[in-house]
Amino acid sequence: MTSTSTERKYYLPEGLPAPAPHIDDLGKEFWDGTREHELRVQFCESCQEFQWGPEWICYRCHSFDTLTYRTVEPRGTIFSWERVWYPTHPALQMGVPYLVALVELPHAGNIRMVGNLLGDPEQEVVIGSAVDAVFEDHDDSDPQYTLVHWRTV
Numbered sequence: 001m002t003s004t005s006t007e008r009k010y011y012l013p014e015g016l017p018a019p020a021p022h023i024d025d026l027g028k029e030f031w032d033g034t035r036e037h038e039l040r041v042q043f044c045e046s047c048q049e050f051q052w053g054p055e056w057i058c059y060r061c062h063s064f065d066t067l068t069y070r071t072v073e074p075r076g077t078i079f080s081w082e083r084v085w086y087p088t089h090p091a092l093q094m095g096v097p098y099l100v101a102l103v104e105l106p107h108a109g110n111i112r113m114v115g116n117l118l119g120d121p122e123q124e125v126v127i128g129s130a131v132d133a134v135f136e137d138h139d140d141s142d143p144q145y146t147l148v149h150w151r152t153v
């Protein structure tokens with residue numbers, strides 16, 4: 001099995017819309033963290049639980065003013081995954097197949113986040129496998145941003 005993805009500068013092909021984080025939005029702390037190669041997720045100081053994705057309200061205790069961010073270890077396990085064969089954007093025409101993983105963070109309340117799974121797109125993927133975050137800097141973008149991908153350990 002071969003892959004051309006390792007020859008590209010970035011994991012995903014050129015031409016896709018950039019995530020362009022908004023500096024005032026809920027995700028600012030997450031995006032600031034990725035620039036420093038840290039994984040920051042929401043934490044409720046009232047009920048002492050993590051949650052993801054970012055919300056204005058804690059979805060457990062319904063507090064509005066108790067949500068903060070905590071830096072957590074950038075590793076997890078594969079909870080679910082899919083191999084994408086259909087290019088949903090013209091830029092992905094040469095970028096399929098690719099792997100999308102739902103990664104669970106056992107040390108952060110088992111919250112789950114979606115990301116690309118790096119490596120051979122036709123690799124065997126095993127539920128429960130350990131994965132590490134891979135921070136991909138886009139220093140040549142304005143504004144600069146850093147994506148979080150995942151790779152099996």
Ligand SMILES: [Zn+2]
Nearest residue numbers: 044047058061
């Ligand atoms: Zn709470």
